[in-house]
Amino acid sequence: MSALRVVGKQRPRLDAAAKVLGQTHYTADVALDGALEGVVKRSPHAFARVVRVDVTRAASLPGVRAIAHAGNTPAQPLDFGIKDQHLFPRPYARYAGEPVAAVAADTVAQARAAADAIEVEYEILEPVLDARRALEASAPLVHPDWKQYTKLPTRVLRGNVCGHNRIRRGDVETAFARPDVVVHASEFCFSPGLPGYIEPRAAAARREPDGGLTVWCGSQSPYENRDELATFFGLERERVRFINQFVGGAFGGKIIMAAEWYAAALALQCDRPVRMAWTRHEDGLHAFPRHGGYASFKSAATADGTLVAMRAEFVYDTGAYIGYGTGTSQISTMLASAPYRIPNLDLEATLVYTNKHVAGPVRAPGGPQANYAKELHLDELAAILGVDALEFRLHNAWEDGDQSPSGQTLSGVRVKEALRAAADAIGWGTPARPGEGRGIGCTWWFSACGESKARLEVRADGSILLASGNPEVGTGASSTALPMMAAEVLGVDPARITVVLSDTATDTYDAGVGGSASTFSAGTAVAAAAKDVHAKLLTLAEDALEARADDIELRDGRALVRGSPDHAVALAELARKAGGAVSGEGEAAEIDDPEFDESLTETHGFASWLAPSYTASAAHVDVDPDTGAVTVRKIATAQDVGYAVNPTGAIGQIEGGAVMGVGWALTEALQFDERGHVRPDLKDYLMPTAVDAPEIATILIESSPGAGPYGLKGVGEPPITTPPAAIAGAIRAAVGAAPHETPMTPERVWRAARDR
Amino acid sequence: MQPVTLLVNGSAREVVVEPLQTLLAVLRDHLGLTGTKEGCGTGYCGACTVLIDGQPVNACLFPAVDADRRDVTTIEGLADDAGMLHPVQSAFIERFGLQCGYCTPGMILSAASLLAENPQPSDEQARSALAGNICRCTGYQTIIAAVHEAARLLREQGRAGEAPGKRAPIRGRA
Numbered sequence: 001m002s003a004l005r006v007v008g009k010q011r012p013r014l015d016a017a018a019k020v021l022g023q024t025h026y027t028a029d030v031a032l033d034g035a036l037e038g039v040v041k042r043s044p045h046a047f048a049r050v051v052r053v054d055v056t057r058a059a060s061l062p063g064v065r066a067i068a069h070a071g072n073t074p075a076q077p078l079d080f081g082i083k084d085q086h087l088f089p090r091p092y093a094r095y096a097g098e099p100v101a102a103v104a105a106d107t108v109a110q111a112r113a114a115a116d117a118i119e120v121e122y123e124i125l126e127p128v129l130d131a132r133r134a135l136e137a138s139a140p141l142v143h144p145d146w147k148q149y150t151k152l153p154t155r156v157l158r159g160n161v162c163g164h165n166r167i168r169r170g171d172v173e174t175a176f177a178r179p180d181v182v183v184h185a186s187e188f189c190f191s192p193g194l195p196g197y198i199e200p201r202a203a204a205a206r207r208e209p210d211g212g213l214t215v216w217c218g219s220q221s222p223y224e225n226r227d228e229l230a231t232f233f234g235l236e237r238e239r240v241r242f243i244n245q246f247v248g249g250a251f252g253g254k255i256i257m258a259a260e261w262y263a264a265a266l267a268l269q270c271d272r273p274v275r276m277a278w279t280r281h282e283d284g285l286h287a288f289p290r291h292g293g294y295a296s297f298k299s300a301a302t303a304d305g306t307l308v309a310m311r312a313e314f315v316y317d318t319g320a321y322i323g324y325g326t327g328t329s330q331i332s333t334m335l336a337s338a339p340y341r342i343p344n345l346d347l348e349a350t351l352v353y354t355n356k357h358v359a360g361p362v363r364a365p366g367g368p369q370a371n372y373a374k375e376l377h378l379d380e381l382a383a384i385l386g387v388d389a390l391e392f393r394l395h396n397a398w399e400d401g402d403q404s405p406s407g408q409t410l411s412g413v414r415v416k417e418a419l420r421a422a423a424d425a426i427g428w429g430t431p432a433r434p435g436e437g438r439g440i441g442c443t444w445w446f447s448a449c450g451e452s453k454a455r456l457e458v459r460a461d462g463s464i465l466l467a468s469g470n471p472e473v474g475t476g477a478s479s480t481a482l483p484m485m486a487a488e489v490l491g492v493d494p495a496r497i498t499v500v501l502s503d504t505a506t507d508t509y510d511a512g513v514g515g516s517a518s519t520f521s522a523g524t525a526v527a528a529a530a531k532d533v534h535a536k537l538l539t540l541a542e543d544a545l546e547a548r549a550d551d552i553e554l555r556d557g558r559a560l561v562r563g564s565p566d567h568a569v570a571l572a573e574l575a576r577k578a579g580g581a582v583s584g585e586g587e588a589a590e591i592d593d594p595e596f597d598e599s600l601t602e603t604h605g606f607a608s609w610l611a612p613s614y615t616a617s618a619a620h621v622d623v624d625p626d627t628g629a630v631t632v633r634k635i636a637t638a639q640d641v642g643y644a645v646n647p648t649g650a651i652g653q654i655e656g657g658a659v660m661g662v663g664w665a666l667t668e669a670l671q672f673d674e675r676g677h678v679r680p681d682l683k684d685y686l687m688p689t690a691v692d693a694p695e696i697a698t699i700l701i702e703s704s705p706g707a708g709p710y711g712l713k714g715v716g717e718p719p720i721t722t723p724p725a726a727i728a729g730a731i732r733a734a735v736g737a738a739p740h741e742t743p744m745t746p747e748r749v750w751r752a753a754r755d756r
Numbered sequence: 757m758q759p760v761t762l763l764v765n766g767s768a769r770e771v772v773v774e775p776l777q778t779l780l781a782v783l784r785d786h787l788g789l790t791g792t793k794e795g796c797g798t799g800y801c802g803a804c805t806v807l808i809d810g811q812p813v814n815a816c817l818f819p820a821v822d823a824d825r826r827d828v829t830t831i832e833g834l835a836d837d838a839g840m841l842h843p844v845q846s847a848f849i850e851r852f853g854l855q856c857g858y859c860t861p862g863m864i865l866s867a868a869s870l871l872a873e874n875p876q877p878s879d880e881q882a883r884s885a886l887a888g889n890i891c892r893c894t895g896y897q898t899i900i901a902a903v904h905e906a907a908r909l910l911r912e913q914g915r916a917g918e919a920p921g922k923r924a925p926i927r928g929r930a
Contacts, residue, residue, distance in 0.1 A: 474858075689889075
């Protein structure tokens with residue numbers, strides 16, 4: 001490979017100028033002439049049977065143009081593997097905040113007045129508000145008619161249990177009974193958390209004269225959403241267009257449709273467009289939070305610190321509907337014992353329904369939870385054995401040739417390198433003052449490649465257009481990494497490339513932002529499209545320059561003969577010769593996960609991981625012994641990224657993940673009251689500000705290439721999975737114990753220190 | 757309904773507002789200045805930060821009537837008339853101080869206001885001045901680096917302590 005000119009270099013984001021000028025359009029900024037305002041009416045009850053919805057009075061109020069409810073929208077259930085949910089209750093409303101109707105009116109005030117005037121008769125039922133309560137025989141059923149549900153054969157559904165998986169190898173009970181081992185057990189509790197994007201959900205929709213529908217949205221997966229919405233409303237897929245805007249943060253919270261559903265349901269009844277911009281509070285009533293739940297760990301190690309057995313059991317609260325909740329439980333069992341060589345394992349996760357909000361795939365689902373519990377548990381075991389936390393990890397960490405819990409053989413393992421780099425960056429081993437502590441945690445994570453298509457066009461007017469279906473949610477993957485990859489191949493300045501944001505009219509399908517996959521999958525498609533255009537340009541340049549393709553290179557916007565830089569032709573001129581444009585297409589196919597030993601797993605579904613990466617974070621904290629208040633001074637994260645195509649983006653993910661991890665560890669808790677009412681406002685849900693954020697050191701490990709373009713691996717999720725574990729370890733080092741419940745508030749830290 | 761004259765980014769704009777209508781709603785819905793964002797509507801996130809007579813306020817809580825005949829600086833008014841970016845804007849680009857960009861307009865205005873009062877803030881002063889602006893993407897480190905870089909650029913250009921944005925020729929309450 002010749003020297004790279006564009007990829008691998010730190011450069012400003014290509015969308016930055018518009019963003020600092022306030023010119024970037026997010027969904028609520030889309031101007032639509034004559035737009036009606038839409039609002040949603042929500043159930044105030046955690047669990048109720050909707051007996052009657054009467055819209056007569058509401059419909060007669062001034063300005064009201066449409067009311068959507070169960071009586072005038074399609075009856076079929078939504079399909080997330082278990083068909084357990086309807087657009088509006090039929091007949092159960094299963095969480096406080098579940099939509100029961102939506103109204104479109106000339107003004108927001110009129111729409112709200114009409115929503116208030118809709119008469120809903122509820123039969124109030126006893127809710128289930130705790131995951132362990134959901135498992136009790138006496139617990140009410142969140143889905144009384146679960147036996148009638150259609151589901152994929154791979155899914156588990158038994159009463160309130162809506163997911164279960166297990167990984168077993170060796171024999172843990174025999175190992176725990178060995179006379180030469182020390183056994184330690186710990187119990188943990190996790191708070192649910194919000195994705196915390198700053199842009200609340202919004203959508204707009206307009207019925208088109210041809211019977212189609214246009215939807216403006218800020219989604220992580222507009223193509224998937226379009227297909228789902230078209231299917232539900234019985235529209236032709238080709239006539240439904242989703243135009244994705246810039247997204248003001250997503251973090252897994254904007255994969256499932258929300259405002260889009262109701263804007264569309266209303267617009268289909270109106271001859272004017274309907275826009276819906278949720279307030280923070282409304283957004284919180286409809287949030288897809290990170291899973292809360294419980295975990296129990298029991299592990300055994302010999303006196304020299306060698307791990308011999310682990311049993312881990314998770315119970316996760318997935319809320320009222322399955323949605324995309326399954327991943328959290330599957331990933332948790334993959335993380336529970338990793339990245340450590342432990343011959344005897346029994347790892348199990350159960351997902352349960354409760355009458356709470358639908359938990360979703362928030363950035364690194366299961367990652368912060370599983371790693372926090374596992375690493376703190378192992379710190380405690382190491383302390384019992386009198387082994388240093390870092391040495392304990394280095395002693396047990398995977399090496400090349402080791403197997404994952406489910407029997408995937410690993411190569412290119414970089415755990416020890418990551419551990420050492422993170423530890424060095426915070427001064428591991430430096431004598432600590434009272435109340436000062438250092439901790440460390442590590443993990444592995446997957447890469448993912450979904451389907452993606454891209455189109456690249458060099459035009460005679462000198463412009464270059466790149467269409468990818470991958471949305472720009474803030475990571476810079478779509479706005480910057482993708483044009484960098486195209487620019488590298490075409491030999492142009494990436495700033496010359498105009499990115500057409502994800503718009504289904506471009507017909508460049510993309511599976512969406514998720515699983516840290518964007519630069520991998522969309523990048524594969526873009527690289528292929530660029531290669532296609534490159535080949536076509538060389539063919540044209542052969543004629544124009546009367547030279548052989550082998551002697552021609554693309555550079556500085558021109559095709560030139562190697563060694564004679566003046567013997568050149570502009571790419572725009574080649575496009576003119578080709579009739580106005582030279583265009584190419586590329587696509588990425590879904591890549592299958594590697595082999596593993598199916599006999600070790602039960603109903604898992606995600607038991608082997610493509611191009612795994614290894615990450616360690618170390619934390620340096622101060623704890624006030626009188627109050628238990630924790631100040632995080634520094635987080636260092638060393639992450640095996642394969643290759644950083646866009647280092648600015650990769651470092652940005654790691655720094656942002658560190659502070660999101662600080663929040664989940666110390667302050668963020670989505671609180672519910674005894675009626676199941678959520679408190680999602682920012683006065684109650686405390687995200688870190690600039691004064692809470694620590695210094696962050698980032699170490700990119702690029703010595704173990706992954707399966708993506710240029711050897712990249714998925715980057716966005718791992719960096720939030722390890723800081724909470726490292727902070728817990730640091731608190732433990734500082735005061736002798738750390739809370740077994742998140743967030744690790746001052747009171748919990750103080751009590752843990754007192755009770756140690 | 758009440759007539760109000762807002763001196764927005766150097767121009768007098770006449771609007772008729774409801775008694776408790778927020779400045780945010782007036783800027784976005786009446787004047788089409790959508791660079792100012794609504795993040796929480798309750799004054800916690802700072803995405804809607806604008807400057808009133810140079811001081812940062814949460815436009816989501818600020819009654820438009822209280823801005824009558826006062827200078828309002830929004831993100832659209834920070835670059836100069838020739839379109840040249842304000843040093844805080846260029847520093848945010850060069851030091852990677854943004855990702856999704858939704859908090860960016862408010863963050864930049866808070867930073868610009870800080871630098872007008874304190875041309876060479878410490879890390880701690882910069883973090884404290886921006887504590888009312890939540891960013892979920894960056895982890896803040898690049899934002900603080902951008903503030904320092906902007907301070908350097910302003911000093912280099914002889915603009916240290918300069919009030920950000922444009923002032924209207926008429927000022928003060930009638």
